[in-house]
Amino acid sequence: MELQSVNQIYHIHKRSRVKRWFLFIFLGGIIVLFLPWTQNIKVQGNVSTLYQEQRPQQLNSPIPGRIIKWYVKNGDYVKKGDTLLQLSEVKEDYLDPLLVKRTEQQVEAKKGVRDYYEAKVGTTNSQLQALNSARDLKLSQLKVKISQLNNKLAGEEAELEAAKNELRMASDQYERQKKMYDEGLVSLTQFQQRSVSYQNALAKKTATENKLAQTRQEIVNVSIEQNATIQDYNEKLSKTEGDRFQSMGQIEGSDGDIAKLENQVANYRARQGLYFVIASQDGQVVQINKAGIGEILKDGESIATIVPDKVDYAVEIYIKPVDLPLVKEGQRVMCIFDGFPAIVFSGWPNSSYGTFAGKVIAIENNISANGMFKALVIQDKNEKQWPPKIKMGTGVQGIAILNDVPIWYELWRNINGFPPDYYEVKTEKSAKDEKSKK
Template identity: 35%
Template sequence: MLNISKNSITEEVNSSAYPSLYDIKNNLAKRVFLKVLIGLFLLIVGLLFLPWTQNIQSKGYVTALRPGERPQTIQNTIPGKIEKWYVQEGDLVHKGDTILFLTETKTEYFDPNLIGRIKEQVDAKAQGINAYEDKLKALDNQIHSLNDLQKLKIRTLDNKVKQAKLSVSTDSAAWKASEINYQTAKQRLERQEEMFEQGLISLTDLENRRLKLQETKAKVIEKENEYGLSINKYINTLIEQDQVISEFAEKISDVKSKRSSAGSELYQGLGEMSKMKNELVNYEMRQDMYYVLAPRDGFITQAIQAGVGENIKENTPIITIVPKTWKKAVEVY
């Protein structure tokens, strides 16, 4: 009867006899109910998206939302004497505007041409370094020349040693030959004396043979002396060779020592020049620090330091600045 089942009995039942069936089949009430239900659902959903707050009461104060937007003090980087103010309380300043000007209080920075003089010292040191570099090159060339000269000298002495050795061999052979000649002449003299005793030769021939023996003996002594001279010459050549090697080693060692000293002075000069350049940059940066600048846009609210000619130390609070634009927040406690 409610048309729930697929087997309908609507045609078999007379609905006019049952008014309740007619009421149930009335779709108007159903539509109203659905509309009311949908309306309530939409109302609940809409309430979920509506803003709502809870109110509490507490003590606190207004501050900036971000730390970078809160009031801050401006400090000087270097010590100095206040020479001139460029702002006053309540002024609006922009980032990079000059707050005040400081002058030096340390005697080592009093020279107004300090940077120029340091630059001159750096240039002079650079020229000195160039001179040391040229000296190193000259010493390297000198060492190279000494090595070449030593090789040439040793090669020459090697030839002299070979020649002296050959002279020793030649003179030794000549000495041996003269001794053989002397022995031969001596034997001939003995035979001549036997022949003279037998009356086969004259006294003149015997005396000629004796004179020949003396000449042969003198030749032996001469060749022996020449052999001795050759030995001495050979020994002197070897000594000279050792002296040349020692002499060139000493010269090369001396030049290398000078080169090491020049290299040490060069590196020392480079270190000093680097230190001077560092000082130069520090002096240039220090001059920029004479002017205390605003770190941001904002209003000058309070001058902590006052007057002109007052000496202040480094990192001394000078003024208080409030940012020009900032987001407010409430800090409660």
């Protein structure tokens, strides 16, 4: 009896279709080899932003201080200008609660000192004017006296000349009278009278010479007094001028001290405004580093991080140096974000699901610490929008789109280890140029 199970399991009596299937598969493989394949470069990266102010901002302590009150907790959303925490002073130089008021009092005291020195300068100017007037008056008096003495000297010189003439006449008369007396022509009495006249003329000449010498000495004394007056008033004026310059120097020094104290007042007021740490922008407060009340913060110490609400997202991708010549600005990149499911056909990007298009806007010329070159990719506004739930730091897998080639060419390239084809990206400007040429 023939077993039915054998006939059901082993189809030895049926006609084989292996050749037909083989032929179909072979022809299908040949057809597939001529299908288009999009060359690409696979890269890794993460979500970032184009603008520095939209990156997570570290919140630092502007001054050293002690935390006395918290106004937020981890995860809270804040607006720009909201108070996050309150600090108190820990430095002994700023512990005085009336520090600003006392410093302002020092400023007013310095201003008073400056006003006193300005008044002293005014008084010194009056003294200088008085001394100059007194010197001019004294010198005028001495000049008048010298002029009078010069006139007196001229008169005495004329008187001396007259005395000399009279003496010469008396001397001639005396000589003639003596000769006549010796010859006996005149009496002794007449001779004695003529001798007395001669002696009187001689005495008159001597007296006149003495008066002339005294007048000349008075002129010299007045000249000496004039020089002494000039020297004395110059010393007084120099001393007064020195006091004036000293007062002016004190005024300038007071102005410098006032400016310094006013600067301190401004700094103290600004420091008091730093006791309340405020949010630098809208966002979420995360990574608070201090536990609670009473902890001491150092100058510039990190307190927390604020993640901005509104971000213009971009993707930072890292390109191997060997692939760098293949990537240009404006090149299309398909992005796959972590946490968002995707079905990817790397050779047929248009058939992939869950990918988001972007374009390269910048490539850094400096190599990064990981040995690769960083490029920035932004959203392509002409295609599907990026998911709104992506966050800063999210991992990204990128596929940089290159040339369209047949599958057989791509297989042949990979078997031989050749790189993808180099090509130039057509920007909007180059496309317009081509249209204008046509």
